[in-house]
Amino acid sequence: MANGGSGGGDVFDVRKVRRLVELMNEHELAEIDLKQADQRIRLRRGQDPILTAGVTTAPASPPAVAPTAPVVEAPPAASPAAEDPSAAYITSPMVGTFYTASSPDSHDFVNVGDQVNAETVVCILEAMKVFNEIPAECSGKIVARLVENGDAIEFGQKLFQIQPN
Template identity: 50%
Template sequence: MTDLKKLKQLVKLMVDNDLVELDIEGESDKVKLKRKIGNDVQFVNAQQAMTQMPAASQMVPAAPASPVSPPAVVAAAEEENLLEIISPMVGSFYTASSPDAKDFISIGDSVTESSVVCIVEAMKVFNEIKAEVKGTVVKRLVENGQAVEFGQPLFLVKPD
Protein backbone atom coordinates (compact mmCIF):
# COMPACT_ATOMS: atom_id res chain seq x y z
CA MET A 1 0.00 0.00 0.00
CA THR A 2 1.23 3.49 -0.82
CA ASP A 3 2.11 5.56 2.23
CA LEU A 4 0.68 9.00 2.96
CA LYS A 5 4.05 10.75 2.65
CA LYS A 6 4.49 9.41 -0.87
CA LEU A 7 0.97 10.51 -1.84
CA LYS A 8 1.60 14.01 -0.50
CA GLN A 9 4.79 14.20 -2.58
CA LEU A 10 2.87 13.15 -5.68
CA VAL A 11 0.18 15.76 -5.07
CA LYS A 12 2.88 18.42 -4.60
CA LEU A 13 4.48 17.26 -7.88
CA MET A 14 1.12 17.64 -9.64
CA VAL A 15 0.54 21.14 -8.26
CA ASP A 16 4.11 22.32 -8.90
CA ASN A 17 4.01 21.13 -12.52
CA ASP A 18 0.35 21.96 -13.25
CA LEU A 19 -0.44 18.29 -13.90
CA VAL A 20 -4.12 17.33 -14.09
CA GLU A 21 -3.80 13.55 -14.11
CA LEU A 22 -1.01 11.30 -12.90
CA ASP A 23 -1.08 7.52 -13.26
CA ILE A 24 1.83 5.54 -11.80
CA GLU A 25 2.02 1.77 -11.66
CA GLY A 26 4.76 -0.14 -9.87
CA GLU A 27 5.31 -3.76 -8.93
CA SER A 28 3.07 -3.64 -5.87
CA ASP A 29 1.37 -0.24 -6.14
CA LYS A 30 -0.88 1.53 -8.59
CA VAL A 31 -1.63 5.21 -8.03
CA LYS A 32 -3.91 7.32 -10.18
CA LEU A 33 -4.44 10.96 -9.25
CA LYS A 34 -6.68 13.44 -11.07
CA ARG A 35 -7.48 17.05 -10.38
CA LYS A 36 -9.51 19.72 -12.13
CA ILE A 37 -8.26 23.26 -12.56
CA GLY A 38 -11.13 25.66 -13.19
CA ASN A 39 -13.07 24.57 -16.26
CA ASP A 40 -9.92 23.54 -18.13
CA VAL A 41 -9.33 19.82 -18.19
CA GLN A 42 -6.09 18.75 -19.74
CA PHE A 43 -4.75 15.23 -19.85
CA VAL A 44 -1.09 14.42 -19.35
CA ASN A 45 0.58 11.34 -20.77
CA ALA A 46 1.45 9.32 -17.65
CA GLN A 47 4.63 7.93 -19.25
CA GLN A 48 5.83 11.47 -19.97
CA ALA A 49 5.01 12.53 -16.39
CA MET A 50 6.93 9.56 -14.97
CA THR A 51 10.04 10.35 -17.02
CA GLN A 52 9.98 13.95 -15.77
CA MET A 53 9.40 12.90 -12.17
CA PRO A 54 12.50 12.81 -9.94
CA ALA A 55 13.55 9.46 -8.52
CA ALA A 56 12.01 8.62 -5.15
CA SER A 57 15.41 9.07 -3.52
CA GLN A 58 15.52 12.65 -4.88
CA MET A 59 12.06 13.58 -3.63
CA VAL A 60 12.26 15.72 -0.53
CA PRO A 61 9.24 15.89 1.74
CA ALA A 62 7.67 19.32 1.75
CA ALA A 63 8.12 21.37 4.88
CA PRO A 64 4.90 21.75 6.82
CA ALA A 65 2.98 24.74 5.59
CA SER A 66 2.96 27.69 7.90
CA PRO A 67 -0.32 29.45 8.49
CA VAL A 68 -1.13 31.84 5.66
CA SER A 69 -3.00 34.38 7.80
CA PRO A 70 -1.58 37.87 7.93
CA PRO A 71 0.55 38.44 11.04
CA ALA A 72 -1.80 41.20 12.22
CA VAL A 73 -4.76 38.78 12.27
CA VAL A 74 -2.77 36.16 14.16
CA ALA A 75 -1.53 38.75 16.68
CA ALA A 76 -5.07 40.08 17.21
CA ALA A 77 -6.36 36.53 17.72
CA GLU A 78 -3.69 35.82 20.33
CA GLU A 79 -4.31 39.14 22.08
CA GLU A 80 -8.05 38.48 22.34
CA ASN A 81 -7.51 34.79 23.30
CA LEU A 82 -9.41 33.64 20.21
CA LEU A 83 -9.26 30.04 19.07
CA GLU A 84 -8.50 29.08 15.48
CA ILE A 85 -10.30 26.51 13.37
CA ILE A 86 -7.59 25.30 11.00
CA SER A 87 -7.61 23.37 7.76
CA PRO A 88 -6.48 19.78 8.23
CA MET A 89 -5.60 19.50 4.53
CA VAL A 90 -4.76 21.25 1.29
CA GLY A 91 -7.74 21.95 -0.94
CA SER A 92 -10.50 24.38 -1.89
CA PHE A 93 -12.54 25.98 0.92
CA TYR A 94 -16.33 26.14 0.64
CA THR A 95 -18.80 27.68 3.10
CA ALA A 96 -21.71 25.46 2.00
CA SER A 97 -22.32 22.02 0.55
CA SER A 98 -23.47 23.50 -2.78
CA PRO A 99 -23.76 26.96 -4.36
CA ASP A 100 -27.51 27.07 -3.56
CA ALA A 101 -27.21 25.76 0.00
CA LYS A 102 -27.12 27.82 3.18
CA ASP A 103 -23.66 28.38 4.72
CA PHE A 104 -22.73 25.86 7.42
CA ILE A 105 -22.04 28.72 9.86
CA SER A 106 -22.13 32.51 9.94
CA ILE A 107 -20.37 35.14 12.03
CA GLY A 108 -21.99 35.17 15.48
CA ASP A 109 -23.05 31.51 15.38
CA SER A 110 -22.18 29.25 18.31
CA VAL A 111 -20.20 26.12 17.50
CA THR A 112 -19.31 22.98 19.41
CA GLU A 113 -16.50 20.53 18.82
CA SER A 114 -18.71 18.49 16.47
CA SER A 115 -20.18 21.40 14.46
CA VAL A 116 -19.46 21.23 10.72
CA VAL A 117 -18.13 24.68 9.76
CA CYS A 118 -17.15 24.22 6.10
CA ILE A 119 -15.95 21.73 3.52
CA VAL A 120 -12.54 21.42 1.92
CA GLU A 121 -12.40 19.75 -1.46
CA ALA A 122 -9.27 17.74 -2.11
CA MET A 123 -8.97 15.68 -5.30
CA LYS A 124 -12.74 15.76 -5.93
CA VAL A 125 -13.50 14.55 -2.40
CA PHE A 126 -15.53 16.93 -0.24
CA ASN A 127 -14.37 16.72 3.37
CA GLU A 128 -16.52 18.15 6.16
CA ILE A 129 -14.41 20.20 8.58
CA LYS A 130 -15.55 20.24 12.20
CA ALA A 131 -14.90 23.10 14.60
CA GLU A 132 -13.08 21.00 17.22
CA VAL A 133 -13.51 24.01 19.54
CA LYS A 134 -16.46 25.46 21.45
CA GLY A 135 -17.47 29.12 21.23
CA THR A 136 -18.82 31.89 19.02
CA VAL A 137 -17.51 32.46 15.49
CA VAL A 138 -16.12 36.01 15.25
CA LYS A 139 -14.28 36.01 11.91
CA ARG A 140 -13.90 34.00 8.70
CA LEU A 141 -10.34 34.28 7.38
CA VAL A 142 -10.75 32.84 3.87
CA GLU A 143 -13.09 33.45 0.96
CA ASN A 144 -15.47 30.90 -0.51
CA GLY A 145 -13.70 28.90 -3.24
CA GLN A 146 -10.22 29.97 -2.08
CA ALA A 147 -7.39 27.44 -2.01
CA VAL A 148 -6.22 26.65 1.52
CA GLU A 149 -3.11 25.01 2.91
CA PHE A 150 -2.62 22.42 5.62
CA GLY A 151 -2.63 24.19 9.00
CA GLN A 152 -4.09 27.44 7.63
CA PRO A 153 -6.53 29.16 10.01
CA LEU A 154 -10.04 29.30 8.53
CA PHE A 155 -12.09 30.87 11.33
CA LEU A 156 -11.55 32.65 14.65
CA VAL A 157 -13.73 31.62 17.58
CA LYS A 158 -14.27 33.35 20.92
CA PRO A 159 -14.33 30.58 23.52
CA ASP A 160 -17.41 30.21 25.77
Protein backbone atom coordinates in the same frame (compact mmCIF):
# COMPACT_ATOMS: atom_id res chain seq x y z
CA MET B 1 4.89 11.46 0.60
CA ALA B 2 5.96 8.25 -1.03
CA ASN B 3 9.55 7.22 -1.42
CA GLY B 4 10.27 4.31 -3.72
CA GLY B 5 13.23 2.12 -3.03
CA SER B 6 15.42 0.83 -5.83
CA GLY B 7 12.29 -0.49 -7.54
CA GLY B 8 13.31 0.83 -10.96
CA GLY B 9 10.25 3.02 -11.50
CA ASP B 10 7.66 0.82 -9.77
CA VAL B 11 4.44 2.70 -9.11
CA PHE B 12 2.51 2.18 -5.88
CA ASP B 13 -1.12 1.12 -6.11
CA VAL B 14 -3.14 4.26 -5.32
CA ARG B 15 -5.84 2.19 -3.59
CA LYS B 16 -3.26 0.75 -1.20
CA VAL B 17 -1.83 4.20 -0.48
CA ARG B 18 -5.33 5.56 0.21
CA ARG B 19 -5.99 2.62 2.55
CA LEU B 20 -2.76 3.41 4.41
CA VAL B 21 -3.91 7.03 4.79
CA GLU B 22 -7.28 5.78 6.10
CA LEU B 23 -5.47 3.59 8.63
CA MET B 24 -3.35 6.56 9.70
CA ASN B 25 -6.53 8.59 10.24
CA GLU B 26 -8.38 5.78 12.06
CA HIS B 27 -5.49 5.13 14.43
CA GLU B 28 -4.24 8.73 14.64
CA LEU B 29 -0.76 7.79 13.42
CA ALA B 30 1.71 10.53 12.54
CA GLU B 31 3.87 8.37 10.27
CA ILE B 32 3.95 5.01 8.50
CA ASP B 33 7.16 3.59 7.01
CA LEU B 34 6.76 0.25 5.19
CA LYS B 35 9.37 -1.82 3.34
CA GLN B 36 8.61 -4.83 1.18
CA ALA B 37 11.25 -6.43 -1.00
CA ASP B 38 12.86 -3.54 -2.88
CA GLN B 39 9.97 -1.11 -2.37
CA ARG B 40 9.47 1.39 0.41
CA ILE B 41 6.64 3.79 1.19
CA ARG B 42 6.74 6.38 3.91
CA LEU B 43 3.69 8.48 4.73
CA ARG B 44 3.94 11.32 7.20
CA ARG B 45 1.45 13.96 8.19
CA GLY B 46 2.39 17.54 7.33
CA GLN B 47 3.87 20.00 9.73
CA ASP B 48 2.35 20.36 13.19
CA PRO B 49 -0.73 22.60 13.03
CA ILE B 50 -0.72 25.97 14.74
CA LEU B 51 -3.01 25.58 17.72
CA THR B 52 -4.29 28.20 20.10
CA ALA B 53 -6.39 27.80 23.25
CA GLY B 54 -6.64 24.02 23.00
CA VAL B 55 -8.10 23.81 19.49
CA THR B 56 -7.20 20.57 17.72
CA THR B 57 -7.21 19.81 14.03
CA ALA B 58 -8.66 16.84 12.19
CA PRO B 59 -6.27 14.20 10.84
CA ALA B 60 -4.54 15.22 7.64
CA SER B 61 -5.42 13.71 4.28
CA PRO B 62 -3.14 13.32 1.29
CA PRO B 63 -2.34 16.50 -0.66
CA ALA B 64 -4.91 17.43 -3.28
CA VAL B 65 -4.42 18.42 -6.87
CA ALA B 66 -4.92 22.05 -7.83
CA PRO B 67 -8.56 23.14 -8.07
CA THR B 68 -10.13 22.82 -11.50
CA ALA B 69 -11.90 26.18 -11.34
CA PRO B 70 -9.80 29.33 -11.62
CA VAL B 71 -9.11 30.97 -8.28
CA VAL B 72 -10.15 34.61 -8.08
CA GLU B 73 -8.04 36.77 -5.80
CA ALA B 74 -10.21 38.47 -3.18
CA PRO B 75 -9.41 40.36 0.01
CA PRO B 76 -9.75 38.22 3.14
CA ALA B 77 -13.11 38.30 4.92
CA ALA B 78 -13.49 40.17 8.21
CA SER B 79 -9.94 39.84 9.45
CA PRO B 80 -9.30 41.04 13.00
CA ALA B 81 -6.97 44.02 13.24
CA ALA B 82 -4.95 42.56 16.11
CA GLU B 83 -4.57 38.98 17.27
CA ASP B 84 -6.66 38.31 20.37
CA PRO B 85 -4.68 36.09 22.77
CA SER B 86 -7.91 34.49 24.06
CA ALA B 87 -9.05 33.58 20.53
CA ALA B 88 -8.63 30.17 18.94
CA TYR B 89 -8.49 29.27 15.27
CA ILE B 90 -10.05 26.53 13.21
CA THR B 91 -7.30 25.48 10.81
CA SER B 92 -7.36 23.41 7.65
CA PRO B 93 -6.43 19.75 8.10
CA MET B 94 -5.64 19.42 4.38
CA VAL B 95 -4.95 21.16 1.10
CA GLY B 96 -8.09 21.83 -0.91
CA THR B 97 -10.79 24.27 -1.96
CA PHE B 98 -12.82 26.00 0.77
CA TYR B 99 -16.62 26.10 0.54
CA THR B 100 -18.97 27.81 3.01
CA ALA B 101 -22.00 25.67 2.06
CA SER B 102 -22.81 22.22 0.73
CA SER B 103 -24.06 23.69 -2.58
CA PRO B 104 -24.30 27.13 -4.21
CA ASP B 105 -28.04 27.26 -3.33
CA SER B 106 -27.58 26.24 0.33
CA HIS B 107 -27.11 28.47 3.35
CA ASP B 108 -23.61 28.81 4.84
CA PHE B 109 -22.77 26.20 7.48
CA VAL B 110 -21.82 28.98 9.93
CA ASN B 111 -21.76 32.77 9.98
CA VAL B 112 -19.89 35.30 12.11
CA GLY B 113 -21.63 35.43 15.49
CA ASP B 114 -22.85 31.81 15.42
CA GLN B 115 -22.29 29.57 18.44
CA VAL B 116 -20.68 26.23 17.56
CA ASN B 117 -19.73 23.06 19.38
CA ALA B 118 -16.99 20.57 18.62
CA GLU B 119 -19.17 18.59 16.19
CA THR B 120 -20.58 21.57 14.27
CA VAL B 121 -19.62 21.43 10.58
CA VAL B 122 -18.16 24.85 9.72
CA CYS B 123 -17.22 24.31 6.06
CA ILE B 124 -16.37 21.81 3.35
CA LEU B 125 -12.92 21.31 1.87
CA GLU B 126 -12.75 19.68 -1.55
CA ALA B 127 -9.63 17.59 -2.02
CA MET B 128 -9.14 15.22 -4.97
CA LYS B 129 -12.83 15.52 -5.93
CA VAL B 130 -13.86 14.42 -2.41
CA PHE B 131 -15.85 16.83 -0.24
CA ASN B 132 -14.69 16.69 3.39
CA GLU B 133 -16.84 18.21 6.16
CA ILE B 134 -14.69 20.15 8.62
CA PRO B 135 -15.92 20.28 12.25
CA ALA B 136 -15.21 23.17 14.63
CA GLU B 137 -13.51 20.78 17.10
CA CYS B 138 -14.16 23.19 19.99
CA SER B 139 -17.09 25.13 21.41
CA GLY B 140 -17.37 28.86 21.05
CA LYS B 141 -18.54 31.81 18.98
CA ILE B 142 -17.37 32.39 15.40
CA VAL B 143 -15.59 35.78 15.47
CA ALA B 144 -14.32 35.92 11.87
CA ARG B 145 -14.13 33.92 8.65
CA LEU B 146 -10.57 34.35 7.41
CA VAL B 147 -10.98 32.96 3.87
CA GLU B 148 -13.47 33.37 1.03
CA ASN B 149 -15.74 30.80 -0.61
CA GLY B 150 -13.83 29.01 -3.38
CA ASP B 151 -10.36 29.92 -2.06
CA ALA B 152 -7.50 27.45 -2.46
CA ILE B 153 -6.47 26.44 1.06
CA GLU B 154 -3.16 25.14 2.41
CA PHE B 155 -2.63 22.65 5.23
CA GLY B 156 -2.70 24.45 8.60
CA GLN B 157 -4.16 27.67 7.14
CA LYS B 158 -6.47 29.54 9.53
CA LEU B 159 -10.08 29.32 8.33
CA PHE B 160 -12.08 30.81 11.22
CA GLN B 161 -11.31 32.76 14.38
CA ILE B 162 -13.35 31.47 17.32
CA GLN B 163 -13.88 32.83 20.84
CA PRO B 164 -13.88 29.68 23.02
CA ASN B 165 -16.64 29.23 25.63
